[in-house]
Amino acid sequence: MQYRTVPKTNDKISAIGFGCMRLPVKNGRIDEKEATKQIHYAIEKGINYFDTAIPYHMGKSESFLGRALLGGFREKVKIATKLPHWSVKSREDMDEILNSQLKKLQTDHIDYYLIHSLAGDSWEKMKNLGVIDFLESAKKSGKIINAGFSFHGDISSFKRIVDENDWEFCQIQYNILDEKNQAGTEGLLYAAQKNLAVIIMEPLRGGNLVNNIPKEVSKIWDEADVKKTPAEWSFQWILNKPEVTTVLSGMNEISQIDENTDTASNAFPDSLTKEELLIVDKAKEAYMKLMKVGCTGCRYCMPCPYGVDIPECFSLYNNYFIFGGKLKTKFHYIIRLGGILSDRGNAGLCRNCGKCKKSCPQNLDIPNLLKDVSKTFEGRTFGIKTAILKKGAELQARISFKKRN
Structure with a gap:
């Protein structure tokens, strides 16, 4: 396995990280026997x-991971989990949530603790509630070791969040189609310049880059002199960036673990040839x-x-x-644009002011395109659906961290 260094701490992190959001399931629940086997194998x-x-696996992922790492495995790994800003109403909530997570994970510390799914407005809210003091206090007490945030927003908000706290790391969505979306390459480079470790999520765009591949794209992969699977191309392209610390993968089969760890073992920074980059x-x-x-995704709009x-x-x-x-x-x-886990940004908010149209290169x-988007995704029940899901997310998180046994 290739390991990469966290700039501020010199921690050595495997180039592939295990995402516990898509564990194997059986009868609608985590298949604990199979998932534990896969985690130990990884x-x-x-x-x-x-x-x-x-939120992962309807609130069951943390508790499962705590059980899976018993028997000496906890000491071999770094655990990352997240503070859900949508459930935080006060400074005291932050401590209560963290203490509950420590109990569920059966550990006395979280190695990498993130504020979950930040964007501009949610960061302002958390700052005003005292999240910086919370992070500093939790680090002093040893309950968390490294502080970071995951991000779904625009590049200007990303840079502001990076600059307004002494983070050790951040987590961004990044893949071959998202170079200019959300934080993008600009954000990757900006965070690295600030000595933050950068964790990559959605490297396969939720599996879309390896499933239902259009024939036009399959033909290009097939024409390459060196044969690689779409997953290999995707991971190698990301890990080719020296600024990337690790890439998260939601693996739920042994074969996926084998393929991804083999890929990561050889995907060193700047290792792709010019010809391979041209293929991508x-x-x-x-x-x-x-x-x-x-x-x-240029964001001039x-x-x-x-x-x-x-x-x-x-x-x-x-x-x-x-x-x-x-x-x-x-x-x-x-979830992403309805204000459930981050700020609202849905197409239906458009008021046809025309500012974006003038700016688009x-x-x-x-x-008019946003009207098409709104018609496709929203409809009359959009407000009701977002309200129900938001209440559900808040309730799930509150039930999860208020349970003591």
Whole structure:
């Protein structure tokens, strides 16, 4: 296994991290026997970074991971989990949530503790509630070792959050189609310049880059002299960046663990050849041609005066038509843009002011395209669905950390 160094602490982290959001399930619940087997196997293969959170597997992921790491495995790994900002109403809530997580994970410390799914407004809220003091106090007490945040927002908010606290690390969505979306490459480089470790999530765009691959893209992968699976291309492209510390993968089969650890063992920074990088560029171009909206994610249209996250709206809209899985994409749209886990940014907020249209270098008719996005994803029940899901997320988190036994 290849290990990469956390700049501020010199921790050695495996280049592939184990994401505990997509564990194997049986009858709708975590298949504990199989999932435990896979976690132990991953540790044997050299993976030492395990990422979980309160919402994963309907609140069961943390407790499962705590049990899976008993018997000497906890000492071999770094645990990452997250503080759900949507459930925090006071400074005291932060301590209560953390203490509950420590109990569920059956440990006395969290190695990497993140504020979950931050964007601009949620960061301001957490700052005002005293999150910086909370993080400093938790580090002094030894309950957390490293402080960070995961992010789904725009690049200006990302830079502001990076600058306003002494973080050890951050976590961003990044893959071959998201170079200019959310934090993107600009954010990756910015965080690295500030000596933050950068953890990568969604390297396969929720599995879309390895499932339902368009024939135009498959042809490009197949034409390469060196044969690689789509997952190998995706992980190697990310790990080719020296600024990346580790890439999270939601593995739920032994074969996936084998493939990803083998890939990570050889995917060193700057190891892809010019020819291989050109192949990836050709695949990206093929995806771009298939997109319903020719948005490049340049963000010249941002910020929107009414709060629409225009690039994210178009990204999910394109996913809807390219990759299939339409129900899943609709759910992601509500979660990401409906104000459930981060700030609202849905297309229905558009007021047709035209500012974005004037700024778009692709000359896209953004206001009318946003109407199409809203029609596809929102409809009359959108407000009701977001309200129910938001209340559900808050209730789930509160029940989870208020349970003492």
